[in-house]
Amino acid sequence: MNLLTDPVGITHYLIVGAILFVTGAVCMATKRNALGVLMGIELVLNGANVNFVAFGSEYLRPGVLGIGLDGQLIALFVIILAAAEAAVALAIVLNFYNNHSTVDVDRADELKG
Amino acid sequence: MEPINWHSVFFLVFALLACGFAVAVLLTSNIVRMAFYLVLSLAATSGLFFLAGADFVGAMQVMIYVGGTLVLLIFGVMLTAQGPFISMKTSAGEWTLGIMVGGLLLAVLLQAATSIDAWQPQAVIEGDARPTATRLGMGLLGARVDKLDEVDPTQRGGMSGYLLPFEIVSVHLLVVLVGSAYLARPKKRVQNSSWEGLK
């Protein structure tokens, strides 16, 4: 299998998406900075977007009518929601910072059982 | 020697960039660098979108994600980036745990991604690239022009447009805008001044 000559398929996109997803998830799991966690989320959403786009692409699976445009539409929604989520999350982080003078998510454990 | 498939080459480049910078985001502990690497990673991902034929989505990725969301994030970084918070170390135990779990997830996902034959690479259709912007716009308005020639009526029926979600998302964005502005405003100072005004 030669990556330079062989055509790419959905599988390749899925692998990239999986890597991005896992990276984002691990990022969420390991970053103590609240903004780092936010970035992890962005990565996870991005990985999911890659998958949507890949499944909706008509280039990667010729002749097979996949989800088609739906994939791109949903990806668009995801981007929009990510933007909204980023705005809200940033507002939360700023509030948290105002109240606790820190952005360490480990300090935000008021909900501890 | 088969001719170099430039599609594949560019895919490889963009995939490596996206994955590499994503891993860089993961590995660095400096928040400012994280933001920078994330920009690069997301930009690379948008290249992947172009390669997949989703030109509008790729453009939106660059505009909204890279140009909007990440600027927002960097504002946050700048607002909170004080000495101790720029680089916050994570303990080795947590790293180990996170990588183990992440590896597990990756293994599952890779296994799933590679186990379906239909998803394997196939011959790429040659021809004019058809811009997707018009179709997407029509779809958002409720008209699925891409499915007009659908033979299967069941599929045609179920694939109506996205007008309602579009409306919901736009209202949602407005609410988010107002909400984040409300949340982020300096509450105490306003309250104090209003109290003083009352007095």
Added chain:
Amino acid sequence: MDPVTTLPVLLGIAWLVPLASFTLILLFGPRMGKHGQGAGVLATAAIGTSAILSLIALFFVWVPAYDWAPEHHAAHAEHGAADHHDTGHGDAGHDDAHEKDAHGADEHKAEEHKTADEHHEWRKPYVAGEWYTLGQFGKLRIGISYYIDSLTVTMFAMITFIATMIHFYANGYMHDELHEITDHEVTLSNGHHLHRPGRFHRFFQYLSLFCFSMLGIVIAGNIAMVFVFWELVGICSYFLIGFYIERKSASNAANKAFIVNRVGDFGMIIGLMILIATLGTFSFGDIDTDGDGTVEPGIFSLVRTEANNHALVVPDGMVRAAAASEIAAGVEPSAEQIAKWRAETGPGGIGRTAYWLLIVAGLGIFCGCVGKSAQFPLHVWLPDAMEGPTPVSALVHSATMVAAGVYLVGRFYPVFTPETLLVIAIIGCITLFIAATIAIVAVDIKRVLAYSTVSQLGYMMLALGVGGWSAGMFHLITHAFFKSLLFMCSGSVIHAVHTNDMTKMGGLRHKMPFTAYTMLAGCLAIMGAGIPFMIGLSGYYSKDAILAQALSFKASNPQWGFLFYVAAAGAAITAFYMFRLWFMTFAGKPRDHHAYDHAHESPKIMYYPLIVLAVLAVVVAWPFWPVSIVALLEQARPEGFHETVNGVLVSNLTHPAEHISHEPNFHNQATWVATFVGLSGLGLAIVFYGLSLLNPAEVARQFKPVYTFLWNKWYFDELYDYLFVKPTLFVANRVAEFDKVVIDGIIDSLAMLTRMVARLDDLSDRYLVDGFVNGLAAWTYATGSKLRSAETGRIRQYVMFIVVGTVAMFVLISLYIS
């Protein structure tokens, strides 16, 4: 005027007028005039009316009706008048029947005349009857009845007259009570003196009730009535002694007087119950109680039957009571059987038991008199009773309370056996000596007089006990005059110098001459001053009579001769302490110049009564008045005491007839003795206090133990405290402990049992019912607690969980599908 119809009306009105006054003051007292001043006027007017009525009854009804025998030998001469003695208000039939009876007696008497034994013939004149019947229970009848003899009439006149004087006096003495009073002897918890409204009207309200009660005792015709008024007197004295109720000492004194009297009254109830139970009648005199025309014999007639020449006989009722075990139910023993039983006077015999019943009845009644008349051993209350206002002391000590005891002994005289009389004499003797010795060292002017009263009451009891009935009663009358005078004088002094302490007086005769010289008259009277065999003050006659009777008793009973010596010694001591009092108060130099400078003669309303009483204290007993007290009293002499009587149980006990003591050998001797001891006491007082030749303080130091003993009043209060109060408190405390430990323990354990049952119930409720519910809750809670550790609050961990969960789901799904 017919005494049978007139006397009950006159004396009855005289008796009830104070009651009306009491009722009116009770209802309208505070509104009578300014600050209730009208109450004093009303009470004085009421008792004045009583006095006038009593004097009318004495001089215009009794004296003309029962013509008068200066010596008892001649008492029989007017037997016709005496026939009225037992007529009730009556129907003609009764009168006729009685008339026959009386004539029979006349004939009998005529025969006796020839035997020259006149005394048996004389019949005591009295009027007995019933105003109102309260109830009739079988043969027993209770009513408001009267028994009027010359003693009653004399006592009425004396009591009402002296009470009138005291009322006048009190109008002046109590004027402080007309406005708001600040009592300097009472300090409240806030440090201020008590400030209270005046109680002028209340004082006179009590005085009126007091007079009413005392007159009730005197006029009472049955023992139930006597007891009721006896107790009324007691409660009145309680009110009046405790008049300054806010003072602790006054309320204590009132309580003491009341409680000590209860001790005596307990014995009295026993005596009265024996009489009622065995004799079956309440009445003193012979009254036709059931209206059937026959006269039912009263107590006196039952004890001293006419058939037996009025000699003491154990009544049939007592014999029956003593022989109760011998008598079968429903069988009435015959007269012969009763006579046979009565004759069994040997040890264990029924007659002796019956005689003992009589003795106990007499002693029981005397017990009440001991309490009321403050005799040893119940004399402790009288000195403390000085806490009352002085007019009350005057009234209590002369005419009412303490006189009631002596009067009652005189009234029940027929019931007393010679043995009882001996006890009375001994008690009186002890009392007079103890009280006289204490009076020597007392410095409180009123206490000196109080002990003097106790001592004089002892004299009266002694006289009665040795058979001198008229001597005792005579002394009661004369003593009432001079003792009320002395008390009112002392009140006048206290009023002037505002202290009772004689050591702060002295020289007061210059400031208050009326008081001083009237008191001197009183002192001379109580000492019994007089020119031997010519003339003397009232005490001279009565004390001589007592001493003569004691001497006569000594002659008959040499083993009881000490009674006479003690009486003579008592007379000397009396003279000594009375003049000690007078000298300390009025003579010499002022000891407290502050008190002396503020002293002043009392207002006229106070010293006019003093002058009246002083004159009477001098002249009242003179035998050459047309109506002499002695002769008057002789008319009331109980039947059976005109001659010598002998004891039954105590051998060699003889009560000589009183007329024997009038014989020259006794009388002259007694007069000399009395004069000598009186003068010696007076001389001692002059040496110590009049001329200050000897310093009494040095003598007191010399005889320190004796002085301390007397100063502490023979330690009677301490003795009683140790003997009665402490043991009572001890027993009470033990009983209280028993109550607390045993009774409370039982109740507490019952309560504990209930609580245990309740607790079991509670436990089942709590552990079975609640346990189920709570257990469920606790289980839920415990589960939650265990699960809470999963909720770490760490976002990154949650992410990890999500990832792991996702992976696990994938794995599971893949396994399930494959």
